[in-house]
Amino acid sequence: AQSVSQHNHHVILSEAASLELGCNYSYGGTVNLFWYVQYPGQHLQLLLKYFSGDPLVKGIKGFEAEFIKSKFSFNLRKPSVQWSDTAEYFCAVNAPLYSGYSTLTFGKGTMLLVSP
Amino acid sequence: ETGVTQSPTHLIKTRGQQVTLRCSSQSGHNTVSWYQQALGQGPQFIFQYYREEENGRGNFPPRFSGLQFPNYSSELNVNALELDDSALYLCASSLNRGHDNEQFFGPGTRLTVL
Numbered sequence: 001a002q003s004v005s006q007h008n009h010h011v012i013l014s015e016a017a018s019l020e021l022g023c024n025y026s027y028g029g030t031v032n033l034f035w036y037v038q039y040p041g042q043h044l045q046l047l048l049k050y051f052s053g054d055p056l057v058k059g060i061k062g063f064e065a066e067f068i069k070s071k072f073s074f075n076l077r078k079p080s081v082q083w084s085d086t087a088e089y090f091c092a093v094n095a096p097l098y099s100g101y102s103t104l105t106f107g108k109g110t111m112l113l114v115s116p
Numbered sequence: 117e118t119g120v121t122q123s124p125t126h127l128i129k130t131r132g133q134q135v136t137l138r139c140s141s142q143s144g145h146n147t148v149s150w151y152q153q154a155l156g157q158g159p160q161f162i163f164q165y166y167r168e169e170e171n172g173r174g175n176f177p178p179r180f181s182g183l184q185f186p187n188y189s190s191e192l193n194v195n196a197l198e199l200d201d202s203a204l205y206l207c208a209s210s211l212n213r214g215h216d217n218e219q220f221f222g223p224g225t226r227l228t229v230l
Contacts, residue, residue: 043224044206090159108157109156
């Protein structure tokens with residue numbers, strides 16, 4: 001079974017600080033990787049995704065993530081956070097479990113609080 | 117293009133009752149997945165429907181059941197509610213089944229079981 005581990009449950013940063021959120025997954029085969037964000041009172045939104053190709057993917061709002069296959073990691077980064085980045089961030093893996101069927105497996109989430 | 121919608125927004129039930137949650141998929145999407153998000157946790161996969169058939173199921177008991185209709189909208193039914201069923205229930209739709217299809221999430225239904 002696939003699983004996802006997010007390293008920090010809570011992160012507090014000041015505006016303009018750099019952000020890196022860790023994510024490791026366990027699955028031996030081909031995976032698709034995602035970072036979702038949930039702003040307060042809003043629904044889950046896709047930040048970025050990796051399916052194949054360049055392991056450094058860029059998403060919305062200045063976020064990027066790097067897929068390192070040898071480390072089973074997909075860490076999220078942003079060079080300079082803003083107060084509006086305060087939200088909960090979820091790493092997710094989508095792997096084919098059976099032919100034509102797959103599911104998203106999420107980590108427990110990281111709550112990011114950015115102080116102005 | 118209309119996104120994924122869910123109803124109701126909030127619901128309060130008591131133990132032992134039954135509940136039905138509804139989801140309208142994004143236009144053109146034939147696959148709907150349901151997730152349970154308990155407080156402080158990431159969403160957990162309940163089941164997936166593809167073209168009106170259950171296409172896969174997570175580790176949830178049979179009292180969690182679902183339906184998908186010809187217009188690809190979906191229902192999640194939970195019988196014999198327990199306190200631990202209190203959670204945010206998320207519906208996600210995708211163009212097709214298979215792991216290379218992005219899932220688009222609705223706003224969720226917050227269920228409280230007293």
